[in-house]
Amino acid sequence: MIIILQKKTLTKMTKDLKKMISAVPALEMSVLPTTVHRLDRLSELLGTDIHCKRDDLTGFAFGGNKVRKLDYLVKDALLKGADSLVTFGSNQSNWCRMTSVAGAVNELEVFLVLEGSRPDKPTANLLLDHMAGARVTHVESTTDDAVEKAARQLADDLAREGRKPYYMAVGGSNGRGSLGYVRAFLEVLEHEEKHQMRFDNIIVASGSAGTQAGLVAGKLLSGWPGKITGITVSRDRVTQANRILKIVQETLEILQVSVEESRIRQAIVTNDDYLGEGYRINTQECLEAIDIFIKKEGIFLDEVYTGKAAAGLIGLARAGTITPHERTLFFHTGGNVQLFE
Numbered sequence: 001m002i003i004i005l006q007k008k009t010l011t012k013m014t015k016d017l018k019k020m021i022s023a024v025p026a027l028e029m030s031v032l033p034t035t036v037h038r039l040d041r042l043s044e045l046l047g048t049d050i051h052c053k054r055d056d057l058t059g060f061a062f063g064g065n066k067v068r069k070l071d072y073l074v075k076d077a078l079l080k081g082a083d084s085l086v087t088f089g090s091n092q093s094n095w096c097r098m099t100s101v102a103g104a105v106n107e108l109e110v111f112l113v114l115e116g117s118r119p120d121k122p123t124a125n126l127l128l129d130h131m132a133g134a135r136v137t138h139v140e141s142t143t144d145d146a147v148e149k150a151a152r153q154l155a156d157d158l159a160r161e162g163r164k165p166y167y168m169a170v171g172g173s174n175g176r177g178s179l180g181y182v183r184a185f186l187e188v189l190e191h192e193e194k195h196q197m198r199f200d201n202i203i204v205a206s207g208s209a210g211t212q213a214g215l216v217a218g219k220l221l222s223g224w225p226g227k228i229t230g231i232t233v234s235r236d237r238v239t240q241a242n243r244i245l246k247i248v249q250e251t252l253e254i255l256q257v258s259v260e261e262s263r264i265r266q267a268i269v270t271n272d273d274y275l276g277e278g279y280r281i282n283t284q285e286c287l288e289a290i291d292i293f294i295k296k297e298g299i300f301l302d303e304v305y306t307g308k309a310a311a312g313l314i315g316l317a318r319a320g321t322i323t324p325h326e327r328t329l330f331f332h333t334g335g336n337v338q339l340f341e
């Protein structure tokens with residue numbers, strides 16, 4: 001069944017979106033909805049109206065955005081009769097930490113392929129992977145490709161041994177994982193309706209791209225008029241936009257909705273001005289944003305994702321791109337464990 005989107009009132013679209021997303025099987029590991037609150041002191045500092053969606057407080061395995069994706073992915077794995085999860089990421093991957101714990105609580109063995117040499121003493125996310133009982137292989141390579149290849153090989157080897165591995169893309173960023181962020185977008189719409197207000201902007205960190213893709217799919221499905229800006233943390237804005245497009249298309253396909261590519265592209269806004277020299281390479285603006293969030297709001301951000309996203313928020317407000325009359329929702333996607341590396 002293909003549904004062509006029609007013009008409907010936002011309230012009606014919220015209801016339709018809820019129905020659509022509720023029809024997809026998912027676990028309930030996340031504690032939802034996450035809180036939204038106004039950042040009063042930051043708003044005063046920047047002279048514009050800023051609110052925060054606290055996805056750092058998703059309530060599972062130190063919180064963060066990945067558990068929303070895992071609610072859909074692990075459910076799919078269980079429905080397909082998998083006995084294990086296979087995925088990959090960096091040595092300090094938040095995604096791999098959450099996968100390790102999601103596997104443990106669902107009695108699925110977790111195999112991680114991590115980029116980087118095995119440290120003498122595991123810390124932060126890597127320590128938590130071990131505590132959750134994940135089987136960890138380290139690959140000393142600087143390219144994503146080699147690590148991904150090793151993970152795919154591992155899944156193939158397990159299948160040959162008669163196991164039933166469920167392979168997951170890095171960051172859980174595929175059409176199914178992104179459903180978690182369609183659901184998050186629905187929470188934003190419900191918050192707006194409950195409080196009779198609208199956000200003009202959403203600002204979010206954009207890495208493996210599934211988080212922004214889910215939000216964009218939510219925008220398209222609801223007809224929400226605001227702008228979603230992904231602050232890229234690992235790629236230039238054009239490459240990132242193409243990646244997001246592909247995932248949005250996969251997500252819409254699962255939901256059996258057809259949207260023209262040009263309309264999807266229009267809804268994808270990526271900004272690489274705060275990336276600096278690349279993934280996991282810190283910037284002055286990121287460190288300043290972390291400092292401001294701690295001292296103004298009592299909120300900790302990480303140096304890889306949310307610090308750069310907050311640098312984008314602050315930079316865009318200072319530049320007047322986000323105007324004093326606009327209302328902006330900053331998605332705090334978690335990642336604080338990184339501070340304990």
Ligand SMILES: Cc1ncc(COP(=O)(O)O)c(C=O)c1O
Pocket residue numbers: 064065094095171173205206207208209210211212302305306333334335336
């Ligand atoms: C804390 C945190 N925020 C944001 C992101 C970016 O989300 P995505 O990879 O879906 O773009 C990640 C991804 O690893 C993350 O760990």
